[in-house]
Amino acid sequence: MINWLLFEQLTQAAGAPGFEGEVRKIMHTHLQKYADEVVRDRLGGIFGKKVGDKSGPTVWVAGHMDEVAFMVTQITDQGFIRFQPLGGWWSQTLLSQRVHIYTEEGKRIPGVIGSIPPHLLPLEKRKKPLEIKEMFIDIGADGKEQVAEWGVRLGDSIIPDGPFTEMEGGKRIMSKAWDNRMGCGIAIELLNTLQGETHPNVLYAGATVQEEVGLRGAATAANLIDPDVFFAVDAGPAGDTPGVKNGFGKMGKGVLIRLFDRSMVPLPSMRDFLLDVAESEQIPYQFFVSQGGTDAGRVHMANNGVPSAAVGLCSRYIHSHTSIIDKEDLEAVKAFIVAVVKRLDRTALQTIIGQ
Numbered sequence: 001m002i003n004w005l006l007f008e009q010l011t012q013a014a015g016a017p018g019f020e021g022e023v024r025k026i027m028h029t030h031l032q033k034y035a036d037e038v039v040r041d042r043l044g045g046i047f048g049k050k051v052g053d054k055s056g057p058t059v060w061v062a063g064h065m066d067e068v069a070f071m072v073t074q075i076t077d078q079g080f081i082r083f084q085p086l087g088g089w090w091s092q093t094l095l096s097q098r099v100h101i102y103t104e105e106g107k108r109i110p111g112v113i114g115s116i117p118p119h120l121l122p123l124e125k126r127k128k129p130l131e132i133k134e135m136f137i138d139i140g141a142d143g144k145e146q147v148a149e150w151g152v153r154l155g156d157s158i159i160p161d162g163p164f165t166e167m168e169g170g171k172r173i174m175s176k177a178w179d180n181r182m183g184c185g186i187a188i189e190l191l192n193t194l195q196g197e198t199h200p201n202v203l204y205a206g207a208t209v210q211e212e213v214g215l216r217g218a219a220t221a222a223n224l225i226d227p228d229v230f231f232a233v234d235a236g237p238a239g240d241t242p243g244v245k246n247g248f249g250k251m252g253k254g255v256l257i258r259l260f261d262r263s264m265v266p267l268p269s270m271r272d273f274l275l276d277v278a279e280s281e282q283i284p285y286q287f288f289v290s291q292g293g294t295d296a297g298r299v300h301m302a303n304n305g306v307p308s309a310a311v312g313l314c315s316r317y318i319h320s321h322t323s324i325i326d327k328e329d330l331e332a333v334k335a336f337i338v339a340v341v342k343r344l345d346r347t348a349l350q351t352i353i354g355q
Helices: 003-010 022-032 144-149 178-193 214-223 267-281 328-343 346-354
Strands: 037-039 048-051 058-064 067-073 081-086 098-102 108-113 157-160 172-175 202-208 229-237 253-260 285-289 310-315 323-326
Touching: 003 022, 003 172, 003 178, 022 037, 022 178, 022 202, 037 172, 037 253, 048 178, 058 328, 067 144, 081 098, 081 157, 144 267, 144 346, 157 328, 178 202, 178 310, 178 328, 202 214, 229 328, 253 267, 253 328, 267 310, 267 346, 310 323, 310 328, 323 328
Parallel strands: 058 202, 058 229, 229 310, 253 285
Antiparallel strands: 037 048, 048 202, 067 081, 067 157, 098 108, 098 157, 172 323, 253 310
C-alpha cells in the first residue's frame, strides 16, 4: 500500500533548485528507518544504502528533490518583487498565481504574481502574452523598507502555492511538485518494501538536487555512489489532454518506460530487461518519448558508462503550480521498481551490458 501521507508531506515541502533543505530533512527522517546507512554528496543529494548481496551489482534508484520555482532578484521602491525562474516555466501559466517567498529566517511570506486588469491595458497589449521579465510579485508591502523589515532579501527562493487535493472520485490527486517528489517517495517506499526481503545487489535509493536546472546533482552523486546501473524515477508530461496530438503518456495506463529523450537513449538490452520485468509481473506499462531529460542523461555518461533508464509516471500540467497524477499509476511505479531491483543480480547486469 502507498503511504499517501508521505507523498503529501513531500509535495508540500519547499524545495527550489539549490534550496532543497526542507525536502532533504524529510528524506533523511524516512531513509534512516529503512537503510543500513544514509549517505550524502556535497551538493546535498541524499541516499539510503541497503546491502542485499554485497557481491552483487551496485544498483542506484533516485528521484530529485528540487521543483520548478523562482528566486528574488529585485525589490522595487514600491515594494514589488521581481524574480528569476528556476527551471522551465511557460509564462502563460504564471499570472495571478499564488506563491510563497521563503526567507533566511524561516518565514513563509505569501504573495501573488501580479496581473494588470484588462481595463488598464491597451487593446494591442491584451493580445500578447506577458514575458516573465515583465512580471512581479505583490506581497502586500507599502514599500522597499517594509519588504526588508519582513525579511525578504535578494536570492530568497519563491515556491508555487499548490495544495495537495484528492479529486472527485478519489482516483487522482492534484498538487504542486509531483515533478519530482513522486520519485523521492518511491525511493523511500522501495527501501521500506525491501525490509526483511532479500535482493541480489547493493542498493542505493534516494534523491538528487538541482535536476531542474541542468541535471547537476546527478553528476556529484554518481561520483559518490559509483553505480553499476541507474534508474531515474521521474514524472513526465501527460500527452492525453485537448490540444496535444499524438502525445505519449496517458494517465491511468501504468508505468512509463522512456525509449528516448533529449538527454539519453537507453541500451536496447536495458529496454528488453525492463519489458521482461513488466510483462512477467503483469504490471501495466507504456512507452514514452520526451523532449525533456532526466538525471539518467547525466548518470549514463559517468565513469566508464552506467547503463541507465528513466521510468516513472505521467502527470498532467507539470512545470506549473498544480499537476495531477493517477493513484494507480503510482502504485504501478512502486511495484515495477521493486520488481526491477529484486531481479537485478550479477547475471542480469552482464546481460544488460552485453557481457
